[in-house]
Amino acid sequence: MFAIGDLTALPEAKTAGAAAEHADSVTTNIRTLINGGGELASYEPGPPGVALPLGPSGGASYAPQLGVLGAEQTAQIKGADLMTGMYADMFDTEGG
Numbered sequence: 001m002f003a004i005g006d007l008t009a010l011p012e013a014k015t016a017g018a019a020a021e022h023a024d025s026v027t028t029n030i031r032t033l034i035n036g037g038g039e040l041a042s043y044e045p046g047p048p049g050v051a052l053p054l055g056p057s058g059g060a061s062y063a064p065q066l067g068v069l070g071a072e073q074t075a076q077i078k079g080a081d082l083m084t085g086m087y088a089d090m091f092d093t094e095g096g
């Protein structure tokens with residue numbers, strides 16, 4: 001049995017970003033099992049981070065490996081379209 005998302009007891013923030021990483025890990029393992037088994041991948045919690053847009057072009061972000069990011073980078077990461085384009089691509093729908 002696999003678990004993903006907020007119901008996990010992993011030592012990391014409960015975020016949609018983390019849930020997506022869990023999903024990648026679990027789909028890899030399900031494919032491994034479908035293909036006859038082998039060593040399953042284990043999930044390592046990622047570092048904490050936050051993207052806090054203020055409107056489409058403002059805000060700030062933080063990631064330990066990058067430090068504090070300003071408004072322009074925050075808009076690129078999230079604020080400009082609130083990631084609707086990324087999810088439209090992921091689900092092969094129109095949007096963004």
Ligand SMILES: Cc1cc2nc3c(=O)[nH]c(=O)nc-3n(C[C@H](O)[C@H](O)[C@H](O)COP(=O)(O)OP(=O)(O)OC[C@H]3O[C@@H](n4cnc5c(N)ncnc54)[C@H](O)[C@@H]3O)c2cc1C
Pocket residue numbers: 004005006007014015016017018019
């Ligand atoms: C206000 C707010 C802002 C957030 N902002 C961000 C953000 O900017 N970035 C980010 O990465 N994360 C953010 N999060 C966190 C993010 O929303 C969650 O981490 C993510 O939604 C978890 O996904 P999940 O699928 O595990 O759970 P959920 O999205 O909670 O999905 C669980 C689903 O199960 C359904 N359900 C519950 N019980 C039953 C039942 N008995 N039978 C059938 N269905 C059931 C629920 O209705 C729900 O649809 C935010 C959360 C909140 C509350």
